[in-house]
Amino acid sequence: MRSKVEEMDGRLQELITRKDSLSLRANNEKRSAYCILDKPLPTTHLPEPCFISREDEKMEILRLLTGEEDDEKCVDLKVIPIVGMADVGKTALAQQVYNDARVTSYFDMKAWACVSDYFDVLAITKSILETTNNHLSCEGKDLNWLQDKLKENLSGKKFLVVLDDVWNEKYGYWTILLKPFQLVGKGSKVIITIRNLHAASIAGAPPITLKELSLDPCVNLFAFHALGVENFDHHPKLEVIGQKIVEKCKGLPLAVKTLAGLLRTEVCPYKWEATLNSKIWDLPEERNEILPALKLSYLHLSSNLRRCFAYRAIFPKDYEIERDELIHWWIAEGLLEGKGQNRWDVGLNYFNELVSRSLFQKSSSGGSRFLMHDLVNDLAKLVAGAICFSSGEFEFEGDQNNASSAHYASFISSNHILPERFKIYHGMKGIRSFISLVKQSRHYYRSFLSQKVLCDLLSGLKYLRVLSLSHYGIHEVPDCIGKLRHLRYLICRINASKVTRYIVQPRGFEVAGLSRSYQIT
Structure with a gap:
């Protein structure tokens, strides 16, 4: 018994050492356990010094706020949700509307409350009350007292309240917060800024x-924060590099401002080039606002959703993926709970949840194709770490040292598949997904893969669960695939006598040469 206790004590000491090395801390509340330094700064109602574009959206919100005809018909409090992904400029737009002279003259009273990730009804109520009556002391007061006083202050008055950065998805919390607003004057409004489309639905109003912003406004915004002017007229040598940095931000104002802030009054082209070539996680931590804002969206996911999100890191930037195909891979990898059709429903719900949070975006090409914003793709790669490998990201960078740790990998096809291009995958002994991708262009010609090259590759990949060869042409299913005992999903294209067939989803199937059965369709 003593030896067992000593062994257990040793294991506990090892866990404590690992905990300290990872900077983990105790989390006794049901809140995201992340460093306080990662939290974005609280916002105020004061507007941005440089606000560019969004005129159409601003005019639409102003119409909803000050529309007399709508107010005569509306009995209940009207809520206006502003929805979008992290960093897209929701708060900046709300600030512009809040400070517009037409809004100030229309409402009897205004209040701004920064909600952030924790929906504290008492703190929010206190913040609104102190704004509407700055002579009132609220220290030590409970929610009953605060709501009674707020109800008195707002009764019969036409007011505007902005709740910035709302994350709450519980309808009960929302109704408790709005209790003091029941006897408000006609025309009272609440604006909420929110990332999650599902969470916005609790407001019961169209969002x-x-x-993302277009390129030209982003260039002007970048010039303002980097050089103090709204164009590059006096700095023509920096204009080309500046535009490339802006393109890297993909229309997110906070990313533009952050990168511009790193170059504030800096006119050395070398420094601008270094910023252009850096990844978001390589930027100075104390000056990087991009990752904390994006990371908050990730931290609000459940553990299963986080794994599904991180799996997307095997795809290069701007790569469009079919929704149903991705769900099949999640199922095969065991990332979804349930059995049979229920797992498919869970996967569909997960996918829709990631779309509603703007972590996946619908492709402009239509159908069921989706992609990731480039900075969200960077976030996925950061949280996935070395377990995801994409040839499109590392093939020409020489950054392949951690490839042996990969669990999921993708390979971008070319017209000619040489054995040397698969060399790095031979060292990925623990790989569970191998997915062929194709450069998405109009002039793509299907690659042909010899049996020898394929079998040489698969001979060392004994733990594959997902094998997608859909972008290769092969003449027959090789016997070596039958040795993949953990395989759950196989898709490939067989070309013989001009007949094309697909082998797909597992479930009681039969194919010659395989130890288990697969369906041919």
């Missing part, structure tokens, strides 16, 4: 959805 104003913000998309």
Whole structure:
């Protein structure tokens, strides 16, 4: 018994050492356990010094706020959700509307409350009350007292309240917060800024959805924060590099401002080039606002959703993926709970949840194809770490040292598949997904893969669960695939006598040469 206790004590000491090395800390509340330094700064109602574009959205919100005809018909409090992904400019737009002279003259009273990730009804109520009556002391007061006083202050008055950065998805919390607003004057409004489309639905109103900014406004914004002017007229040598840095931000104002802030009053082209070539996680931690804002969306996911999100890191930037195909891979990898059709429903719900949070975006090509914003793709790669490998990201960078740790890998096809291009995959002994991808262009010609090259590759990959060869042409299913005992999903294209067939989803199937059965369709 003593030896067992000593062994257990040793294991506990090892866990404590690992905990300290990872900077983990105790989390006694049901909140995301992340460093306080990762939290974005609280916001105020004061507007941005440089606000560019969004005129259409601003005018639409102003119409909803000050529309007299709508107010005469509306009995209940009207809520206006502003929805969009992290960093897209929801708060900046709300600030512009809040400070507009037409809004100030229309409402009897205004209040701004920064909610952030924890929906504390008492703190939010206190913040609104102190704004509407700055002579009132609220220290030590409970929610009953605060709501009674707020109800008195707002009764019969036409007011505007902005709740910035709302994450709450519980309808009960929302109704408790709005209790003091029941006897408000006609025309009272609440604006909420929120990332999650599902969470916005609790407001019971159609949202104003913000998309990324176009290139020209972003260039002007970048010039303002980097050089103090709204164009590059006096710095022509920096204009080309500046535009490339802006393109890297993919229309997110906070990313533009952060990168511009790193170059504030800096006119050395070498420094600008270094910023252009850096990854977001390589930027100075104390000056990087991009990752904390994006990471908050990730931290609000459940553990299973986080794994499904990280799996997407095997795809290169701008790569469009079919929804149903990705769900099949999640199922095969055991990332989804349930059995049979229920797992498919769970996967569909997970996918829709990631879309509603703007972590996946619908492709402009239509159908069921989706992609990731480039900075969200960077976040996925950061949280996935070395377990995901994409030839499209590392093939020409020489950064392949951690490839042996990969669990999931993708390979971008070319017209000619040489054995040397598969060399790095031979060292991935623990790989569970191998997925062929194709450069998405109009002039793509299907690659042909010899049996020898394929069998040489698969001979060392004994733990594969997902094998996608859909972008290769092969003449027959090789016997070596039958030795993959953990395989759950196989898709490949067989070319013989001009007949093309697909082998897909597992479930009681039969194919010659395989130890288990697969369906041919």
